[in-house]
Amino acid sequence: MDAPTPASSSAPALTLERFLPYRLVALSARTSNALARIYAERFELTIPQWRVIATLGQSPVATARDIASHGMMHKSTVSRAVSALVARGLLRKEPNAHDMREEHLRLTDAGRRIYDSIVPEALAFEARLMTALDPQERRLFLAMIDKLDAQARSLAPDMEIEA
Amino acid sequence: MDAPTPASSSAPALTLERFLPYRLVALSARTSNALARIYAERFELTIPQWRVIATLGQSPVATARDIASHGMMHKSTVSRAVSALVARGLLRKEPNAHDMREEHLRLTDAGRRIYDSIVPEALAFEARLMTALDPQERRLFLAMIDKLDAQARSLAPDMEIEA
DNA sequence: CAGGATCAGTCTCACGCGCAACCAATTTAT
DNA sequence: ATAAATTGGTTGCGCGTGAGACTGATCCTG
Known part of the structure; x- marks a missing residue:
C-alpha cells in the first residue's frame, strides 16, 4: 500500500490506522489467531469448542444458555460445539430434574x-503478550478496556453480540 | 451464569473475564457489531465491502492485494467484495498498463x-465510544494497542491474519 | 532468450455460521 | 384448569468465508 494519499473528498479524514474499531479488530484478530494455534492445531478444538471448555473449566456446571451468553456465541453455535464435545467424550450432559x-x-x-x-x-501466551506493557500499564489497559466495553454496551444496548 | 466457582482443578486459574485475549475479542466484537449497523443496515454493505471502500476512500487507487493486506482479509474475500461493488457501480477496475x-x-x-x-x-461513533476515556487516556490506550500489536506480531510472525 | 519461479486475481469446494422455524417443558394469565 | 406465551435447546437452510487449485502475466536466472 502506498503512503496514505489524501482522498479527493470533502469528508473529514478517516484514517484506518488511527480508527479505534479498526485497531481493536486488528489486535484482537492477531492475538486470537495466535492463541487459536494452541487449541486448534494441538487439541483439535474449534473456537466455539474451546470457549465451551474454557467456560466449564471456570464454572464446573452450566447450561448451554449460560455458556452462550458468557462466550458471546449464538445458541446454535453452542449447541453444535457441545454435541461435538460430547461425542468426543470431553463433556457430559446431565438432565436437570427441576427443569x-x-x-x-x-x-x-x-x-x-x-x-x-x-x-x-x-x-503463558498472555504473559508473553503482556511483556509489551509494564505492570502499571497492564492495570491501566484492562481498566480502560472495561470502560470502553461498558460504553459500547450502552451505545448498542439491545444487541446480542456474536464474536 | 453463576458466580465463578473455583474449578476442581490443579491448573492455575484462567478467569476469562480477566484474560486479555478474551477481553479484546469481546470489546472488538461489540464495537464492530455496533459499527456494522451503520454500513450494513443503512447502506447494504457487508464487512469486507466496507473495508474495501474504507481503504479506497483513504488511498484512492489500490490493487486487490493492497486492500487485502491493509484490511486483513483473504484475497478471495477481497475479490468477491470487489466484484459485488463493481456490480453495484461503486467501484471501477482499471487495467494497469505496466503490469x-x-x-x-x-x-x-x-x-x-x-x-x-x-x-x-x-x-461520530468512535467519538461517542471514546467519551469513556479522557483525552490523555485515549492517547495512552492507542499507544498501548500499538505496543501489544507489535508484540503479537513478533509472537506469531509468519501468520497471515484473517479477521 | 528460454524455462522455471513468483505473483495477481478468480473460482470451486467444503464448512461453519447466523437465522429462524421448530419441539418440548414450563410459566403466566384468564 | 387450560390456553397462550415464554424459555432451553436442536435442526434445516442459505450464505459468506477461507483454503487452495488454477490461469494468465511478469520476473528472474542461466
Whole structure:
C-alpha cells in the first residue's frame, strides 16, 4: 500500500490506522489467531469448542444458555460445539430434574485434562503478550478496556453480540 | 451464569473475564457489531465491502492485494467484495498498463458519495465510544494497542491474519 | 532468450455460521 | 384448569468465508 494519499473528498479524514474499531479488530484478530494455534492445531478444538471448555473449566456446571451468553456465541453455535464435545467424550450432559428443558453440562475427566493442558499455555501466551506493557500499564489497559466495553454496551444496548 | 466457582482443578486459574485475549475479542466484537449497523443496515454493505471502500476512500487507487493486506482479509474475500461493488457501480477496475496481472481499483462517484456518507457517522461513533476515556487516556490506550500489536506480531510472525 | 519461479486475481469446494422455524417443558394469565 | 406465551435447546437452510487449485502475466536466472 502506498503512503496514505489524501482522498479527493470533502469528508473529514478517516484514517484506518488511527480508527479505534479498526485497531481493536486488528489486535484482537492477531492475538486470537495466535492463541487459536494452541487449541486448534494441538487439541483439535474449534473456537466455539474451546470457549465451551474454557467456560466449564471456570464454572464446573452450566447450561448451554449460560455458556452462550458468557462466550458471546449464538445458541446454535453452542449447541453444535457441545454435541461435538460430547461425542468426543470431553463433556457430559446431565438432565436437570427441576427443569427438564435445560441440561447441565460438565467436563468429563478427559475434558478437564485437556483444559488443564491448555490453561498454562494460554496464560503463558498472555504473559508473553503482556511483556509489551509494564505492570502499571497492564492495570491501566484492562481498566480502560472495561470502560470502553461498558460504553459500547450502552451505545448498542439491545444487541446480542456474536464474536 | 453463576458466580465463578473455583474449578476442581490443579491448573492455575484462567478467569476469562480477566484474560486479555478474551477481553479484546469481546470489546472488538461489540464495537464492530455496533459499527456494522451503520454500513450494513443503512447502506447494504457487508464487512469486507466496507473495508474495501474504507481503504479506497483513504488511498484512492489500490490493487486487490493492497486492500487485502491493509484490511486483513483473504484475497478471495477481497475479490468477491470487489466484484459485488463493481456490480453495484461503486467501484471501477482499471487495467494497469505496466503490469497486466493487477488491476487498479478506484471508487466511482457513487462509491465516494457512500464513503462520504459513512465517514462522519463512523467518526461520530468512535467519538461517542471514546467519551469513556479522557483525552490523555485515549492517547495512552492507542499507544498501548500499538505496543501489544507489535508484540503479537513478533509472537506469531509468519501468520497471515484473517479477521 | 528460454524455462522455471513468483505473483495477481478468480473460482470451486467444503464448512461453519447466523437465522429462524421448530419441539418440548414450563410459566403466566384468564 | 387450560390456553397462550415464554424459555432451553436442536435442526434445516442459505450464505459468506477461507483454503487452495488454477490461469494468465511478469520476473528472474542461466
